[in-house]
Amino acid sequence: MASKEEILAGLAEIVNEETGVEQSDVQLDKSFTEDLDIDSISMMTIVVNAEEKFDVTIPDEEVKNLKTVGDAVDFIENAGK
């Protein structure tokens, strides 16, 4: 089971690969849309990659609730338990 830190690092890697946002900018309190300028299609791409990487399921209807990086980290952590 991945720790919160490992999930954040993994997520930052995905965000960087898909959008070019620096990994160091991917922090728990950052909003995907407001702070990181990630559009909905990029967000869905990040979700698909995160599901694969962390072996979890993030339902499509849940994605709109993942407003910040912290929301996503928490969801992935709980989904993997």
Place this chain on the structure above:
Amino acid sequence: MTHKVVVTGLGAFSPLGEDVPTTWKNALEGVSGVKTIEEPWVEEYGIPVSFAAQVAIDPTESERLSKVEAKRLDPSGQFALIAAREAWADAGFSGEDADSAEEVDSERTAVAFGTGMGGVWTLLDAWDTLREKGPRRMLPMTVPMLMPNSSAAAISMNLKARAAAQTVVSACASSTEAMEIGVELIRSGKADVVVVGGSEAAIHPMTIAAFAKMQALSTRNDDPAAASRPYDTERDGFVMGEGAAALIIESEEHAKARNASIYAEIAGTGVSADAYHITAPEPSALGATRALREALEDGNIDPEQVVHVNAHATSTPVGDIPESLALREVFGEHTKDVAVSATKSMTGHLLGGAGAIEAVFTVLAVHHRKAPCTINLNEQDPQIELNVVTEARDLPDGEIVAVSNSFGFGGHNAVIAVRSV
């Protein structure tokens, strides 16, 4: 009034090089871009043809494409954007796009691009993903990456071309027909600047297997560099190529107002359709002849003024003959004085990108007064009575015209005529 159309920028990402200077140098030196495909899938699926003309470098290594851009584009779109950016830079605009270049109006800047198949790799990868991993693993960018207009859209977005972003899909005539559309946009006054060209990235085990089953491909697996041999008695099919090329065309007054360097004029275009057979060219070449005549008439060109032809010549046993008949029909006795180059002997067949790379060659041939090579011509087919350029050859001084022909599955015929300036 009708506006005169000139070429001010060139870009290429091809089997002969990652840019125009390298590609052109190799075309003059007779270098083959055809090699054995070093991919596990050749053996894994028992693909009967084990070679192709793949692009000279991995597009993700190009300095003209970022890592994130590469992830959001099918290889066909990657090639297209790299070539378009080179062409834009070559045209010498003052900014990196139509918004930042003050001498360009983005609402009068257009794109007209061709492709034969669009995002083949993206489409088939997505189908594999669906079958192996299910719908949850589908990438959301799948559709925008596979759609055939993705190259025109990527160029439009990146260069801020807002007048139009059009796509032509007519197999191997696609990019020459795209140039015809670009020329009309300028002539009619709807645009000042158009990025024209075409792209293809279809060297996939499925397409090779399918073309091979049509018996369209050369099977010279033991000697790939000698496989593409237009006009030679031993030719046995075409060689799959890939890549993109782009040209910046603009109205002459727009180019002159900004003191641009002008390579040549696109003096005329001609198109026709065979209405005959889905793959076979009409044997007496009536359609090809009409397209060629139309291009010359469109440019007020006397057939005697034409000194060079970049032929479609794919190296298939039946395909190379009708084009030669069309040339003889239009040029008559003058045919013997026309230097004919079959550059697919080096680049392979770029399908929807073929007309674009060959237009770049034709423009450079007129500009530098040098016809590029036709390699692998050991014994010319006696049915093909043409003056073929086997080693780069000087073209005459004075006003000269060259034509480039493209013909596609479906009976599409397209010709452009390029005049020296």
